[in-house]
Amino acid sequence: MDASLDLLLNALISGLLLGGFYAAVSIGVAISFGLLDVVNIAHPAFILLGSYVAFLGNTVLGIDPILAALIAMPAFYFLGMLAYQVYYVAFERRDDQSLRGLSFFFGLLFITEVALVLVFGVDYRTVQARYIGATISLGLFDLPLRLLVPFLVSMAMVTVLQLFLSRTFIGRAIQAVAQDQLALRLMAANPIKIKRIAFGLSIATASLAGAFLIIIQPVEPSIGREYIGRVFAICVLGGLGSFPGMVIAAMTLGIAESLTATFFGPSWAPAVAFGILLVTLAVRPSGILGR
Amino acid sequence: MTALLRIEGLGKRFGGFVALEAIDLEVQQGERLGLIGPNGSGKSTLVNCICGTLQNESGRVRFGEEALDGLSAHQRTRRGLARSFQLPRPFGSLSLAENVRIPILYTVNARPGVGLGRSAIEARCLELLGEVGLADKAGLRPRDLTQIEMRKLELARAMATDPKLLIADEAMAGLSHNEVDEIIALLIRLNGQGVTVIMIEHIMRAVMEFSQRLAVLVAGRKIADGTPQEVVRNPEVVRAYLGE
Amino acid sequence: MASLVDKTAASGVLPGLRGLPFVLVLIAIAAVIFATGRWLGSSYAFFVGYVVLQYIVLGTAWNILGGYTGYVNFGVTAFFAIGAYSTVVLNKLVPAMPLPVMILIGGAMAGLVGLGTGYLTLRLRGVFFSIATLALAVVVQTLITNWDFVGGARGAYVLRPRIAPLIGGEYVQYLFLIMLGLCVIVLATARAIERSALGYGFAAIRDDEAAAEASGVPTLRLKLIATGLSGGFMGMAGAPLPFYVTYLDPASGFSLNYAVNAIAMPLIGGTSSWLGPVVGAILVGGLQEYLRVTISSAVNVLVAGVLMVAFVILAPQGIVGLFQRKKR
Numbered sequence: 001m002d003a004s005l006d007l008l009l010n011a012l013i014s015g016l017l018l019g020g021f022y023a024a025v026s027i028g029v030a031i032s033f034g035l036l037d038v039v040n041i042a043h044p045a046f047i048l049l050g051s052y053v054a055f056l057g058n059t060v061l062g063i064d065p066i067l068a069a070l071i072a073m074p075a076f077y078f079l080g081m082l083a084y085q086v087y088y089v090a091f092e093r094r095d096d097q098s099l100r101g102l103s104f105f106f107g108l109l110f111i112t113e114v115a116l117v118l119v120f121g122v123d124y125r126t127v128q129a130r131y132i133g134a135t136i137s138l139g140l141f142d143l144p145l146r147l148l149v150p151f152l153v154s155m156a157m158v159t160v161l162q163l164f165l166s167r168t169f170i171g172r173a174i175q176a177v178a179q180d181q182l183a184l185r186l187m188a189a190n191p192i193k194i195k196r197i198a199f200g201l202s203i204a205t206a207s208l209a210g211a212f213l214i215i216i217q218p219v220e221p222s223i224g225r226e227y228i229g230r231v232f233a234i235c236v237l238g239g240l241g242s243f244p245g246m247v248i249a250a251m252t253l254g255i256a257e258s259l260t261a262t263f264f265g266p267s268w269a270p271a272v273a274f275g276i277l278l279v280t281l282a283v284r285p286s287g288i289l290g291r
Numbered sequence: 292m293t294a295l296l297r298i299e300g301l302g303k304r305f306g307g308f309v310a311l312e313a314i315d316l317e318v319q320q321g322e323r324l325g326l327i328g329p330n331g332s333g334k335s336t337l338v339n340c341i342c343g344t345l346q347n348e349s350g351r352v353r354f355g356e357e358a359l360d361g362l363s364a365h366q367r368t369r370r371g372l373a374r375s376f377q378l379p380r381p382f383g384s385l386s387l388a389e390n391v392r393i394p395i396l397y398t399v400n401a402r403p404g405v406g407l408g409r410s411a412i413e414a415r416c417l418e419l420l421g422e423v424g425l426a427d428k429a430g431l432r433p434r435d436l437t438q439i440e441m442r443k444l445e446l447a448r449a450m451a452t453d454p455k456l457l458i459a460d461e462a463m464a465g466l467s468h469n470e471v472d473e474i475i476a477l478l479i480r481l482n483g484q485g486v487t488v489i490m491i492e493h494i495m496r497a498v499m500e501f502s503q504r505l506a507v508l509v510a511g512r513k514i515a516d517g518t519p520q521e522v523v524r525n526p527e528v529v530r531a532y533l534g535e
Numbered sequence: 536m537a538s539l540v541d542k543t544a545a546s547g548v549l550p551g552l553r554g555l556p557f558v559l560v561l562i563a564i565a566a567v568i569f570a571t572g573r574w575l576g577s578s579y580a581f582f583v584g585y586v587v588l589q590y591i592v593l594g595t596a597w598n599i600l601g602g603y604t605g606y607v608n609f610g611v612t613a614f615f616a617i618g619a620y621s622t623v624v625l626n627k628l629v630p631a632m633p634l635p636v637m638i639l640i641g642g643a644m645a646g647l648v649g650l651g652t653g654y655l656t657l658r659l660r661g662v663f664f665s666i667a668t669l670a671l672a673v674v675v676q677t678l679i680t681n682w683d684f685v686g687g688a689r690g691a692y693v694l695r696p697r698i699a700p701l702i703g704g705e706y707v708q709y710l711f712l713i714m715l716g717l718c719v720i721v722l723a724t725a726r727a728i729e730r731s732a733l734g735y736g737f738a739a740i741r742d743d744e745a746a747a748e749a750s751g752v753p754t755l756r757l758k759l760i761a762t763g764l765s766g767g768f769m770g771m772a773g774a775p776l777p778f779y780v781t782y783l784d785p786a787s788g789f790s791l792n793y794a795v796n797a798i799a800m801p802l803i804g805g806t807s808s809w810l811g812p813v814v815g816a817i818l819v820g821g822l823q824e825y826l827r828v829t830i831s832s833a834v835n836v837l838v839a840g841v842l843m844v845a846f847v848i849l850a851p852q853g854i855v856g857l858f859q860r861k862k863r
Contacts (some may be wrong), residue, residue, distance in 0.1 A: 197549035229670030274674035364748035382742035397751035
């Protein structure tokens with residue numbers, strides 16, 4: 001009785017922390033899909049790329065994986081701008097997003113995965129940092145720093161982005177691009193340029209999320225796929241384009257997965273996201289905070 | 292006269308916004324009705340509720356003897372309720388002949404007792420395109436058409452369903468004086484063949500020339516309904532159009 | 536071949552001359568291919584040929600929903616693996632069951648999963664269906680991995696009979712023949728759809744769903760038909776797989792290669808006609824085999840992805856489209 005309560009509490013805490021990490025994984029898609037209506041299913045591939053950049057920074061240069069991710073962020077930003085430019089010219093302008101645009105991102109996902117296999121092989125890779133392996137024990141439950149550090153940095157990133165979107169001119173323009181492109185033109189802002197910046201930002205977040213991923217678990221090239229279902233389940237459940245909704249949804253999924261793993265076994269956890277996604281789409285496609 | 296379309300107490304809201312409130316409207320068999328109102332007054336929402344693209348929350352829509360409530364758009368089309376879209380929405384990858392062929396396959400041919408053969412369908416496609424003056428372009432794609440030709444294709448596709456009632460949603464916006472006359476003539480000819488027509492339009496000259504009766508929507512409510520001469524002299528209508 | 540390529544011009548112009556002659560030609564071609572294989576007597580040719588045929592079936596199945604109707608299914612592996620694993624199950628329960636019956640059952644299972652997924656998501660924008668199919672692949676893999684009866688994560692061994700039934704010779708020849716038969720069925724179905732009211736309905740949905748509804752097209756029902764057919768054919772393509780590989784585990788049965796190839800081949804060949812996936816499968820499948828032999832197996836899987844991205848950007852109409860434009 002006591003043991004299972006203990007188990008439940010620990011599962012809840014680690015689920016919450018996991019949810020914080022999921023928020024970092026999903027915020028890029030909350031921007032690209034939620035605000036820009038660009039269905040970037042290759043986002044997990046960019047995250048995996050971030051994991052391997054952090055891995056290189058950590059093993060070759062010996063720096064902290066999160067620091068490595070921060071240094072790599074501008075490169076990811078430009079990579080994102082480039083990807084959007086190709087997407088815009090080849091698909092958005094031709095109004096061919098749904099069939100070929102989606103396939104384009106699917107191809108990117110696959111190419112990245114195979115390229116990572118060719119360069120790094122299929123072995124699991126890990127990083128070194130002082131907080132990996134340490135825990136803070138608070139009597140009833142334990143706080144593994146491996147989860148706590150990504151959680152805190154992730155929440156900081158979400159807050160900064162939320163402030164950026166609501167307080168700055170470009171941020172407000174990004175929000176407007178989803179609503180009304182004409183109004184944006186009247187504000188003398190070029191919608192394509194705004195979308196390019198926003199997409200760059202969304203890919204930049206993948207750099208950090210990738211570092212979190214490899215801090216939390218060993219990484220190999222094909223695990224990115226597991227995150228497609230998670231990311232979109234979170235974004236749909238959270239109501240597209242809403243950051244607070246997205247964070248709540250991420251925590252919900254984190255806790256649901258953690259409980260599933262604790263009480264049914266970890267191999268069942270990947271199915272949770274799909275269940276949530278399907279139920280949300282079938283019952284309440286506008287998400288928990290939607291009207 | 293019997294009412295072909297009868298709308299009773301129809302209401303529609305989007306979240307907290309009331310788009311339509313307690314609309315009553317009757318359209319008689321064979322009538323030409325004009326529906327006008329300022330932008331955002333709910334005309335398009337009303338069309339969408341009649342055609343089943345949107346589902347109304349309250350009130351009911353009757354078509355002939357039948358209640359339409361709960362039927363989807365394609366079921367209503369099959370019962371003889373056709374529409375053209377405000378912005379033309381052709382099937383872009385298909386030829387003009389194929390564009391009108393689809394409604395024939397899915398409405399006329401889906402009705403009991405009708406089974407047009409290939410050559411009959413072929414002939415009907417050309418006939419329909421001929422009625423709007425596009426017969427010689429039957430093999431082209433919609434992207435090769437001009438603005439007015441696109442509108443005509445939109446009307447031909449609606450007529451291909453062999454409708455009892457046609458709702459023409461701003462079929463003339465952006466057209467020149469002569470082109471407007473062409474479309475009006477087309478719709479009047481269609482009405483002469485027994486099709487009831489509701490015309491939604493901003494161009495007052497077209498509405499006055501075409502309509503036998505006029506209904507006015509303002510802010511989701513019907514504020515006037517009568518002969519065109521009566522309605523345009525109605526003080527409430529004048530206020531809505533010219534401001535206080 | 537020229538008259539087959541020119542399908543848009545021919546459609547609707549040849550009343551009466553619809554399915555049958557085409558099917559007869561297909562069967563004749565299939566017979567010639569099989570006879571040539573027997574004459575060559577090389578089991579390598581049969582093994583390679585099987586893979587190409589399998590991709591023709593997969594690519595055509597994907598194209599019925601993707602190319603004709605405009606809904607992108609990323610969960611090809613889920614449907615394919617459902618077919619494969621239903622064979623594993625049936626083979627354990629009823630070892631004497633003939634393979635064609637297993638294929639029918641596997642196809643039916645996959646088709647039902649397709650209908651279910653479609654029913655839940657096809658009312659929404661198409662992109663949600665695509666996302667759901669992506670997640671479906673993960674969840675089916677999770678289920679299989681946790682199912683001990685079919686070997687779980689360890690995988691399952693399937694005994695391949697030594698001698699082919701009915702025709703004699705190596706068993707792979709029988710597998711090849713079965714896949715050849717599936718090809719004929721799937722291609723005949725695809726072409727029949729293109730020329731029927733169903734095909735026009737699919738095209739209308741692809742181009743503009745609201746306009747399709749307004750033209751009387753029952754969009755939801757047609758989308759479900761396309762999803763069920765497409766998923767069913769994918770399951771049928773997967774059903775013989777356990778006998779081909781003799782050892783099946785979730786990692787190989789759910790390999791992303793199947794999905795990428797099944798999507799890449801129609802997009803490279805051209806999505807507007809039944810011929811596109813055939814051209815794509817022969818070209819890409821052949822190229823992959825060539826690269827696998829000459830360079831390495833890691834590079835050969837990259838080809839489909841790179842070619843697909845190149846084609847969707849540079850030649851959205853695919854090879855068949857390029858050819859048609861030239862003729863016109």
